[in-house]
Amino acid sequence: MRELIHDELIHRIASADEITVAAQRLRKTALEKDLAPGAVLEVFEQWAAALDAPGVREIPGVAFLRLWLRRGTLEPILLRELGPQSLECGWREHGRARLRAFPLGVVGHWPAGNIEIQPILSLTCALLGGNSCVVRVPSGLMDPTRLVIQRLQEVDRDGVLRERIFLASFDHSRIDLQEAMANSVDGAMIWGGEEAVSEVRALPFPHWARVLVFGPRLSVAAIDAGVWGERDQRASWCRRMARDVWQFEQQACSSPQTLFLEHGDGCDAAEFVEDLRAAFQEENRAHPRLGIEPALTSAICQARASWLLDDVANRACFPQSTDWTILQGKGVDIPEPTQGRTLSVLVADDLLHAISKFDGTVQTLGLAVKDSRREEILAEAAGRHGVDRVVRLGQMHVFGSPWDGTDLVRPMVRMVRHVRSQD
Amino acid sequence: MSQLADLHVQLVELEQSIGTLLDTRPYAMAPEQRNEYLLALFKRELEYACERSSRFSNYVRHWPVSLSAADKIADLPYLPVSVFKANPPLSLVPASEVKRTLRSSSTSGQVPSRVVLDAATSRRMTKGVIAIIRNFVGAARRPYLVIDTQENLGRQSELGARGAAIQALGSFATETVSCLLLDSQGELALDSEKLLACAAKWKEAEVLVYGFTYVIWTQLVGPLKRAGITLNLPNVHVLHSGGWKRLEQQAVTKDQFVRDLASVFACAEDRVIDYYGMVENVGVVYPDCARGYKHVPAFAEVIIRDPLTLAPVEAGEQGLVQVCSVLPTSFPGFLLLTDDMGEIIGHDGCGCGRRGTHFRFLRRVPEVEVRGCGNLETTRQRRGGGT
Numbered sequence: 001m002r003e004l005i006h007d008e009l010i011h012r013i014a015s016a017d018e019i020t021v022a023a024q025r026l027r028k029t030a031l032e033k034d035l036a037p038g039a040v041l042e043v044f045e046q047w048a049a050a051l052d053a054p055g056v057r058e059i060p061g062v063a064f065l066r067l068w069l070r071r072g073t074l075e076p077i078l079l080r081e082l083g084p085q086s087l088e089c090g091w092r093e094h095g096r097a098r099l100r101a102f103p104l105g106v107v108g109h110w111p112a113g114n115i116e117i118q119p120i121l122s123l124t125c126a127l128l129g130g131n132s133c134v135v136r137v138p139s140g141l142m143d144p145t146r147l148v149i150q151r152l153q154e155v156d157r158d159g160v161l162r163e164r165i166f167l168a169s170f171d172h173s174r175i176d177l178q179e180a181m182a183n184s185v186d187g188a189m190i191w192g193g194e195e196a197v198s199e200v201r202a203l204p205f206p207h208w209a210r211v212l213v214f215g216p217r218l219s220v221a222a223i224d225a226g227v228w229g230e231r232d233q234r235a236s237w238c239r240r241m242a243r244d245v246w247q248f249e250q251q252a253c254s255s256p257q258t259l260f261l262e263h264g265d266g267c268d269a270a271e272f273v274e275d276l277r278a279a280f281q282e283e284n285r286a287h288p289r290l291g292i293e294p295a296l297t298s299a300i301c302q303a304r305a306s307w308l309l310d311d312v313a314n315r316a317c318f319p320q321s322t323d324w325t326i327l328q329g330k331g332v333d334i335p336e337p338t339q340g341r342t343l344s345v346l347v348a349d350d351l352l353h354a355i356s357k358f359d360g361t362v363q364t365l366g367l368a369v370k371d372s373r374r375e376e377i378l379a380e381a382a383g384r385h386g387v388d389r390v391v392r393l394g395q396m397h398v399f400g401s402p403w404d405g406t407d408l409v410r411p412m413v414r415m416v417r418h419v420r421s422q423d
Numbered sequence: 424m425s426q427l428a429d430l431h432v433q434l435v436e437l438e439q440s441i442g443t444l445l446d447t448r449p450y451a452m453a454p455e456q457r458n459e460y461l462l463a464l465f466k467r468e469l470e471y472a473c474e475r476s477s478r479f480s481n482y483v484r485h486w487p488v489s490l491s492a493a494d495k496i497a498d499l500p501y502l503p504v505s506v507f508k509a510n511p512p513l514s515l516v517p518a519s520e521v522k523r524t525l526r527s528s529s530t531s532g533q534v535p536s537r538v539v540l541d542a543a544t545s546r547r548m549t550k551g552v553i554a555i556i557r558n559f560v561g562a563a564r565r566p567y568l569v570i571d572t573q574e575n576l577g578r579q580s581e582l583g584a585r586g587a588a589i590q591a592l593g594s595f596a597t598e599t600v601s602c603l604l605l606d607s608q609g610e611l612a613l614d615s616e617k618l619l620a621c622a623a624k625w626k627e628a629e630v631l632v633y634g635f636t637y638v639i640w641t642q643l644v645g646p647l648k649r650a651g652i653t654l655n656l657p658n659v660h661v662l663h664s665g666g667w668k669r670l671e672q673q674a675v676t677k678d679q680f681v682r683d684l685a686s687v688f689a690c691a692e693d694r695v696i697d698y699y700g701m702v703e704n705v706g707v708v709y710p711d712c713a714r715g716y717k718h719v720p721a722f723a724e725v726i727i728r729d730p731l732t733l734a735p736v737e738a739g740e741q742g743l744v745q746v747c748s749v750l751p752t753s754f755p756g757f758l759l760l761t762d763d764m765g766e767i768i769g770h771d772g773c774g775c776g777r778r779g780t781h782f783r784f785l786r787r788v789p790e791v792e793v794r795g796c797g798n799l800e801t802t803r804q805r806r807g808g809g810t
Binding site: 112114115118191192193198214216217249252253289290291292293294295297298301302304305306308309310311312314315316317319320322346 | 478479480481482485487488502503505507509513551701730731732733743759762778788789796
């Protein structure tokens with residue numbers, strides 16, 4: 001039988017029936033009770049405020065989540081994705097027809113196990129479409145998820161959102177439970193690495209289910225010669241870089257793994273790395289690392305050693321601990337990422353050349369470019385070479401729509417068109 | 424003096440210093456005396472390696488603590504064992520001086536480590552292993568039973584971990600017998616007839632037995648138990664290595680392994696000795712003492728590092744195992760961070776009477792389980808380390 005844990009917020013699942021029964025109830029709610037996006041935004045706004053609490057605000061990513069839940073962030077997204085008047089549940093005129101967004105029903109969420117706020121981010125997208133949600137919470141994210149959902153419970157007094165959420169916990173190897181979950185949903189949002197994503201995609205979803213996949217991707221930062229040459233600005237750009245590196249332990253798809261530095265007159269890479277080192281040390285003081293998987297320790301030591309052993313022209317800068325590593329060299333090819341506390345800094349003659357070598361694996365390009373016209377050219381090239389987000393350096397993790405090149409709310413709703421028979 | 428001549432002088436001086444340690448009783452030195460000697464020797468070895476390899480020198484130059492500022496072994500630049508998966512292998516000698524290449528055992532799909540040995544390193548390796556094993560089983564030469572095939576007994580230019588371990592003990596042998604063969608399907612099988620003939624011949628004699636742990640269990644203990652055969656060799660010393668992972672998968676405990684193995688030979692359980700070692704740490708093995716701990720010989724050191732800070736941990740705390748050995752000069756294998764977890768028990772005063780650092784091996788570092796949205800790889804080849 002079902003064992004309830006974590007204040008009954010996250011259900012530890014033992015049998016497939018538990019998922020099936022929960023999904024039936026959730027579908028009934030989603031299809032029979034209207035949930036206007038406007039009403040969702042109201043609760044979200046209060047939720048954002050409630051997340052500014054001790055023990056919660058410290059969870060990695062909660063600062064981004066609070067920003068994401070604000071009406072000012074979500075209203076424009078809803079209007080763009082669902083159209084005008086989309087904040088109310090109702091039909092809108094569209095030429096000689098009427099249009100209205102209806103929820104798919106139940107959306108299943110398979111978040112990655114490495115981003116604390118991802119189960120929440122994922123479900124908010126489906127809730128905005130009026131859907132109910134079954135979320136498989138990865139074992140490592142139980143505590144942060146519980147803390148964040150507890151705050152929703154406090155502000156959602158009428159339970160309009162709570163009655164549409166079912167958080168489930170079960171071992172990823174329980175194929176019967178994975179299949180039951182896939183079978184029970186009308187839509188799916190899948191996040192994670194190649195292996196995890198492939199496994200979930202292969203589950204037996206109903207033929208009508210809409211499946212949305214995010215990941216795996218990596219991200220890159222770039223600073224042009226104009227910005228690099230501005231000595232007085234360099235320290236602040238390095239601080240922004242450090243912030244992007246620190247978030248999510250560099251394991252998110254939006255985490256920068258490589259920084260391309262465009263060479264110009266008076267640009268000294270050693271000087272730049274000194275500034276970056278100072279920024280990393282400062283970030284480490286402000287947000288000290290608390291733990292590490294020993295396998296990542298091995299990977300970091302391996303990255304340091306192989307970088308310096310492979311080419312005597314390569315440089316590196318790192319403390320005795322695993323807190324951060326800067327690998328410095330030249331080139332336009334993205335080195336194999338360590339995906340943890342390690343940034344490759346490559347001096348390139350031309351950023352355009354580096355960007356034109358991207359092969360579709362790059363999700364986000366964080367830019368610091370002095371001239372706006374030049375930036376437009378670089379963004380255009382990035383788009384052509386598979387990049388889905390081009391943002392200012394320091395804002396690489398700011399969640400927004402579209403993400404990975406796709407809308408976040410629209411794919412989980414059905415846009416119903418009514419052409420009047422009287423006309 | 425030319426650079427080459429200078430390097431030669433350095434090497435001769437190193438050889439003398441290493442020789443002094445190799446000639447010392449392996450577990451008799453006071454820790455303070457040993458640390459001081461080792462620190463100075465490691466610094467000279469690192470300087471020598473930097474002279475021989477610009478790539479290694481580049482690594483040492485970027486280490487957060489300079490050689491001159493290092494005042495303890497733990498400050499010195501160490502390499503992760505996985506760097507020996509590189510091809511060609513990291514070397515401090517020209518190809519013409521390489522006598523043998525040792526290859527680590529690796530589970531399917533993983534890249535094995537490879538280390539190159541010149542004549543001097545190879546000689547020291549043998550001397551180191553003999554000094555250690557002699558301390559545990561005595562110096563006498565005796566019949567040597569190898570739980571493996573004849574193929575692993577021969578001298579080859581590239582040698583796997585099993586072959587290297589088997590051959591390292593060859594100096595104790597008056598005669599060497601292998602008791603496994605490959606059947607018509609190419610599978611390992613016990614040559615019972617040969618084994619029983621040897622057992623009948625050796626009877627009460629001192630006998631040395633060696634095999635990989637899982638090979639002993641699957642190819643010797645299993646078949647003999649099923650057939651109800653006891654070898655009646657009460658004076659054997661059975662050495663085994665190679666880790667417990669495969670036996671753990673079969674739910675075989677260490678106690679069960681030792682009990683059943685001793686019962687097959689009809690010997691006391693304390694004659695079964697597990698040891699930890701890896702090809703990258705040439706010439707150093709770590710047999711369990713009577714208290715169940717692994718001891719570090721005079722020419723080596725073991726440091727356990729906190730995975731987060733990489734600082735050495737106190738006795739009783741767990742962390743990543745760093746092995747240190749002064750023996751190699753043909754490759755930069757002096758100071759190596761392994762992918763194994765261990766625990767320092769103490770830096771002196773083990774109840775078994777051996778002096779110096781003693782520790783416990785705990786487990787291999789598990790693979791990262793979290794597969795994040797930033798992870799583009801399905802498999803990661805970063806393994807190396809102990810057997």
